[in-house]
Amino acid sequence: MRATHVRPTGTERTFGVDEIIVTKTDPRGVITYANEVFLRISALTEEQAIGQPHNIIRHPEMPRAVFKLLWDTIGQRQEIFAYVLNLATDGAHYWVLAHVTPSYDAAGRHVGYHSNRRRPDPSTVAAVKQVYDRIRMAESRHTATPAAIEAGWQALQDELGGLTYDEFVWAVTNG
């Protein structure tokens, strides 16, 4: 079952401030490990999660531009902190502040990625949601995928107003 095919119910799910949602993926973003918290919050069994692409929990209201930035950044073997809205397979949604890092084996070969996610502050989520909604609106004006990506990317730059996304994340997080 894929959350991408699930209709969002509008129910927000939260998790403990002391809990961390963890997944690991291969270099293409296929899930190789998921902790209990991820499975519980996403309403997935381990069998349903392992071997699936990470967009299994993609929420339709997430702007493409944020995922483009995520993959551009980790593809350069850099870490990223990002606010992400996810969709559980039962239709509930949950916000996270994700930290995604590249993983290496003992020989230094790149083997995939690791993500730790914490529960964000509700007031921060409200601010991020407004920004993401405007980017998604810009994307939704285009039917062709490349044009939508281009428009979303431009909208993201406009929203950041000269800040890097990283600077934006810390400004809203500490704000």
Ligand SMILES: Cc1cc2nc3c(=O)[nH]c(=O)nc-3n(C[C@H](O)[C@H](O)[C@H](O)COP(=O)(O)O)c2cc1C
């Ligand atoms: C380690 C790692 C963790 C990820 N975590 C999420 C996540 O929690 N939610 C999500 O929607 N995408 C996550 N992604 C990004 C997905 O791979 C994918 O790019 C995104 O869901 C957009 O899907 P799409 O490219 O099919 O539009 C993660 C990727 C990696 C490498």
